[in-house]
Amino acid sequence: MEKAKEFENIIKNSKNILIISHVNPDGDTLGTMCALQSAIYKQFKKNAEMLILSKLPKVYDFLPNIGEAKTLDMIDKSREYDLVIAVDVASLDRLIEAQVLFNKAKFTINLDHHRTNNNYGDLVFVSPKASSSGEVLYEIFKKLGWKIDLDIATCLYTAILTDTGGFRFENTGANVFKVAAELTETGINPKCLYKKCYESKSKEIVLFQGYCVSKAVFSKDDKIVYTVIYKKDIEKFAVGDDATDGIAETLRAIHSTEIAFVVKEGDSKTCKISMRSKTTDIAKVCSKFGGGGHKFAAGCTIKSSCNDVIKKLLTEINKEIKWEDS
Ligand SMILES: [Mn+2]
Numbered sequence: 001m002e003k004a005k006e007f008e009n010i011i012k013n014s015k016n017i018l019i020i021s022h023v024n025p026d027g028d029t030l031g032t033m034c035a036l037q038s039a040i041y042k043q044f045k046k047n048a049e050m051l052i053l054s055k056l057p058k059v060y061d062f063l064p065n066i067g068e069a070k071t072l073d074m075i076d077k078s079r080e081y082d083l084v085i086a087v088d089v090a091s092l093d094r095l096i097e098a099q100v101l102f103n104k105a106k107f108t109i110n111l112d113h114h115r116t117n118n119n120y121g122d123l124v125f126v127s128p129k130a131s132s133s134g135e136v137l138y139e140i141f142k143k144l145g146w147k148i149d150l151d152i153a154t155c156l157y158t159a160i161l162t163d164t165g166g167f168r169f170e171n172t173g174a175n176v177f178k179v180a181a182e183l184t185e186t187g188i189n190p191k192c193l194y195k196k197c198y199e200s201k202s203k204e205i206v207l208f209q210g211y212c213v214s215k216a217v218f219s220k221d222d223k224i225v226y227t228v229i230y231k232k233d234i235e236k237f238a239v240g241d242d243a244t245d246g247i248a249e250t251l252r253a254i255h256s257t258e259i260a261f262v263v264k265e266g267d268s269k270t271c272k273i274s275m276r277s278k279t280t281d282i283a284k285v286c287s288k289f290g291g292g293g294h295k296f297a298a299g300c301t302i303k304s305s306c307n308d309v310i311k312k313l314l315t316e317i318n319k320e321i322k323w324e325d326s
Pocket of ligand 1: 028029088113131132133163
C-alpha cells in the first residue's frame with residue numbers, strides 16, 4: 001500500500017491518537033503538530049491529543065490550536081494509545097518521559113527530516129532533503145488531497161519559516177518556495193507571520209542576548225567563537241529558558257566565523273550546547289557527545305562543568321573544522 005494511504009488509514013482506524021513534539025520545542029515541531037491535529041479533526045472529526053514536553057515558547061502562542069496541547073502532567077503515562085505520532089523528533093530520547101507512551105502505543109508514526117533520524121517506529125516518513133517536518137507533512141497532505149485551510153496553512157508556514165531561519169538557511173531550496181507560495185494562496189499573511197516569529201521578542205530577551213554576545217570568546221583566527229551562559233545570567237535578566245535561541249546564529253553571522261556555539265549551564269552539572277557552522281559538518285561533532293541535528297545546525301547535552309565542556313568541544317571541533325589551507 002502506498003505509504004501516504006497507510007498514514008490515512010491508520011489515522012482513520014485509530015480511536016486514541018497522540019501527537020508528540022520534541023523537548024525544547026521549536027516552530028517546526030509545534031507547527032507540524034498543530035497542523036496535523038487540526039487536519040485530523042477536519043478530515044475525520046477526531047480529536048487527536050497534542051503533547052508538549054517543555055514550556056511553550058511564548059512566541060508560538062499564536063498557533064491557532066496550540067491552546068489544546070497538553071503537558072506531561074496532564075497525561076496518564078500508563079495509557080496505551082492506538083496511535084502515537086512523533087513529529088520532528090530526531091531520536092526517541094528527545095521525547096524524554098513520553099518515550100513510554102510511544103513505546104506502549106499499538107502503532108507509531110515517525111515524521112521527521114533530520115538526517116540523523118534512525119527510522120524508529122512502525123510507519124516512517126523521514127525526508128532529510130525536506131527543509132522541515134512541516135514540509136514533509138505538507139507533501140503527505142497533498143498526496144492525500146486533504147484540504148489545507150487558513151489555520152493549517154498558518155501552522156505549516158510557521159514550521160517552514162522558522163526551520164529555514166526565515167528562508168535563509170541552506171535547507172531553503174526551490175521546493176520550499178513552491179510550498180510557501182501554495183500556502184500563501186490560502187490567505188495567510190507572510191509579513192504578519194514573520195513579525196510574530198521574529199519581531200515579537202521582549203526587551204529583556206534582546207538585552208540578555210546582547211550581553212551573551214558581548215562576552216563571546218574567539219579563537220586566535222576568529223574562526224571559532226563561543227559564549228557561555230550561566231544560570232545566574234538567566235536569573236539576572238529574568239528571561240525564560242528559550243531566551244538563548246538565536247545567539248549561535250548571531251555569532252555565526254560574523255564574517256570570520258566558521259563555527260559558533262553556545263554553552264548553556266543547566267541543572268546538576270549538565271550543559272546544553274547549541275552549535276552552528278558555515279561549512280563544517282557539526283552534526284558529526286555533536287553526535288560524539290550523544291547529540292545530533294543537521295549538518296550546519298546541531299546540538300548536544302554534556303554532563304560536565306562548563307569549562308570542561310568547552311575543552312572537550314574545542315578538541316572535537318579542531319578535528320572536524322575545515323581549514324582553508326589544508
Ligand atoms: Mn525541524
